[in-house]
Amino acid sequence: MDSEKMFEMADRLRGLRDEKAEVEKRLKEINGEIDETDFRLSELMAETETQNFTRAGMMFCLTSKTRASAMAGRKEELFAALRGEGFGDLVYETVNANSLSAFVKEQIEENGDVLPEWLDGLVNVFEKTSVSLRKAAK
Structure with missing residues (x-):
């Protein structure tokens, strides 16, 4: 090229x-x-x-429309209360995608550049190559 x-x-x-x-x-x-x-x-x-x-x-x-959200700092208490009252199906645990990616990368680096066995089959790992842009130094 x-x-x-x-x-x-x-x-x-x-x-x-x-x-x-x-x-x-x-x-x-x-x-x-x-x-x-x-x-x-x-x-x-x-x-x-x-x-x-x-x-x-x-x-x-x-x-x-009625909207509701957990009070600041009480999300886990809300989740426990929902589960305790039989409404646990409303609770979804999530992991931030960027945090998971950084964690998995770190685990691979600490495990001789191989995905640890305990994560094998639980996460998809792939490399994405792209072009980053930043201002050049003057």
Whole structure:
């Protein structure tokens, strides 16, 4: 592969990553505007006792959803209480993918570059080669 082609692809990759960052930033802004507008519209509808209305072929309905989350620092207590009351099927244990990857990499390095036997058959391990970008030193 000649360097001109490589530089062309490098420029394209950087451009796409920059474009993605801008789109993600804009998406965050739009989501914030959606939340604010939704809140204000729902408030206005509640104040005027308007359950629903139609505008430009779309029906807007005032709905209410109950949301719940564990209190800070009490997740394990909540899980124990749910299990104790027979609702253990609501509890899902998870492992962060990045943390698991780092842990497995460390275990492999400490085991002579081989996956420890106790992890064999429990995790899929693969190498992903990609190009990272960072600002060059001046």
